[in-house]
Amino acid sequence: MPRMNAARKHPVDFTLNGRTVLAEAENRMLLSDLLRHELGLTGTHVGCEHGVCGACTVQIDGKPARACLTLAQQVRGSDVRTVEALSPDPAVLSPLQAAFRRHHGLQCGFCTPGILMSLDALLRERPGAGREDIREHLSGHLCRCTGYATIVEAALAAAEEQRKEEKPNA
Amino acid sequence: MKPASFDFLCPETLEEALAVLAEGGGEARVIAGGQSLVPMLNMRLARPALLVDIMRLEVLHRIETSGDEIVVGAGVRQAELEAWPSLLRDLPLLAAAFPWLGHVQTRARGTVCGSIAHADPSAELPLSLLTLGGAVSLRSRKQKRRVKANDFFIGMMATDLAEGEMIEAVHFPKARPGSGYAFREVGRRHGDFAIVACAAVADDSGLRLGIAGVDDRPRVFPLPALNDDQFDDAINDIAWSLNARDDIHASARYRRELVRSLGRETLKEASRCRA
Numbered sequence: 001m002p003r004m005n006a007a008r009k010h011p012v013d014f015t016l017n018g019r020t021v022l023a024e025a026e027n028r029m030l031l032s033d034l035l036r037h038e039l040g041l042t043g044t045h046v047g048c049e050h051g052v053c054g055a056c057t058v059q060i061d062g063k064p065a066r067a068c069l070t071l072a073q074q075v076r077g078s079d080v081r082t083v084e085a086l087s088p089d090p091a092v093l094s095p096l097q098a099a100f101r102r103h104h105g106l107q108c109g110f111c112t113p114g115i116l117m118s119l120d121a122l123l124r125e126r127p128g129a130g131r132e133d134i135r136e137h138l139s140g141h142l143c144r145c146t147g148y149a150t151i152v153e154a155a156l157a158a159a160e161e162q163r164k165e166e167k168p169n170a
Numbered sequence: 171m172k173p174a175s176f177d178f179l180c181p182e183t184l185e186e187a188l189a190v191l192a193e194g195g196g197e198a199r200v201i202a203g204g205q206s207l208v209p210m211l212n213m214r215l216a217r218p219a220l221l222v223d224i225m226r227l228e229v230l231h232r233i234e235t236s237g238d239e240i241v242v243g244a245g246v247r248q249a250e251l252e253a254w255p256s257l258l259r260d261l262p263l264l265a266a267a268f269p270w271l272g273h274v275q276t277r278a279r280g281t282v283c284g285s286i287a288h289a290d291p292s293a294e295l296p297l298s299l300l301t302l303g304g305a306v307s308l309r310s311r312k313q314k315r316r317v318k319a320n321d322f323f324i325g326m327m328a329t330d331l332a333e334g335e336m337i338e339a340v341h342f343p344k345a346r347p348g349s350g351y352a353f354r355e356v357g358r359r360h361g362d363f364a365i366v367a368c369a370a371v372a373d374d375s376g377l378r379l380g381i382a383g384v385d386d387r388p389r390v391f392p393l394p395a396l397n398d399d400q401f402d403d404a405i406n407d408i409a410w411s412l413n414a415r416d417d418i419h420a421s422a423r424y425r426r427e428l429v430r431s432l433g434r435e436t437l438k439e440a441s442r443c444r445a
Contacts, residue, residue: 001181054273118274
């Protein structure tokens with residue numbers, strides 16, 4: 001593998017929301033900036049850029065991760081999912097998103113995409129996750145509207161729906 | 171905030187990585203999960219000329235039992251060790267420390283060895299390694315060496331790592347039956363860096379109390395087995411012997427208070443677990 005020069009852009013190929021992407025990025029470009037500025041997916045928000053606030057959280061290979069603490073070059077060959085992938089149709093909210101709306105989990109909405117990506121990963125890994133799991137995942141996110149209580153309720157409601165779907169006769 | 175520019179290299183073999191690090195000298199740095207290094211790059215506290223990404227080197231991706239040690243390679247992410255099926259049996263101190271260690275979102279990417287290499291004085295993994303009496307395997311093109319954790323951490327984010335060297339693995343002593351382990355921490359938010367973190371081991375040789383977040387590096391104190399009314403005096407002496415300082419997170423006095431209360435709790439819990 002040759003040394004990739006700092007002054008030039010270099011190819012980055014990865015899967016983004018189910019599609020193969022071939023982008024170009026300088027070595028120093030963060031994944032958050034690649035998504036927003038090069039690929040136009042502005043659903044991923046950028047807050048603190050040192051890994052504290054969690055606004056930029058996306059899923060890399062199914063796990064929630066900070067896009068601002070990941071260099072674009074580090075995701076070569078990975079599977080990246082952003083908030084844009086949650087709903088298959090722009091007119092329809094995913095069950096988790098719908099629960100956020102019903103339970104007033106949104107507030108100003110700036111931290112929401114990151115929180116959705118963390119909770120979506122949690123619900124996929126542990127279907128019907130409980131309050132403690134949800135709080136643990138939320139601890140990696142700062143909501144300056146302090147809307148945590150309603151966010152927890154929304155996530156619990158989504159988990160409950162998921163439980164019912166999995167066991168329709170229970 | 172954005173990183174300054176750097177060259178990037180993704181070696182395909184360990185030999186290639188070591189050759190590049192040897193050429194790069196002090197200008198080259200290893201990147202693994204990046205959860206400690208990328209914030210430093212973003213804030214431009216680190217400005218390496220070259221980053222060497224070691225995450226594609228399969229040989230570094232291993233968790234193994236070797237004699238009475240658990241060996242964790244430089245490519246192992248924190249979440250992988252956290253999910254390792256033997257963690258609770260073989261490394262109960264780490265099992266207790268993991269919930270405090272960053273967040274789910276950073277443990278998914280960050281590596282165990284990366285946190286050790288970063289040597290933040292309040293970080294949980296360096297504290298755990300030191301308290302257990304573990305060691306670090308370092309490798310350069312010319313030599314391999316093994317350094318005890320106590321000699322590896324030399325100051326605030328400073329280690330014994332030399333130019334051209336990288337961490338190949340860390341060695342955690344495996345838990346012995348009849349030993350007790352405990353971990354406690356106080357931070358501003360669950361998962362943030364500790365204001366004070368304490369780790370304790372109770373075994374045949376007595377007690378060991380590790381403390382992070384107070385001095386410029388984690389410290390460990392051996393103690394004899396104590397009975398209930400001896401804890402306070404022992405911990406008070408430790409609290410005053412540490413070089414506690416005021417900063418924006420807490421005063422020196424508050425830190426000493428935390429050392430007393432958390433230290434007492436962790437030592438008692440470790441002693442209880444032993445019984």
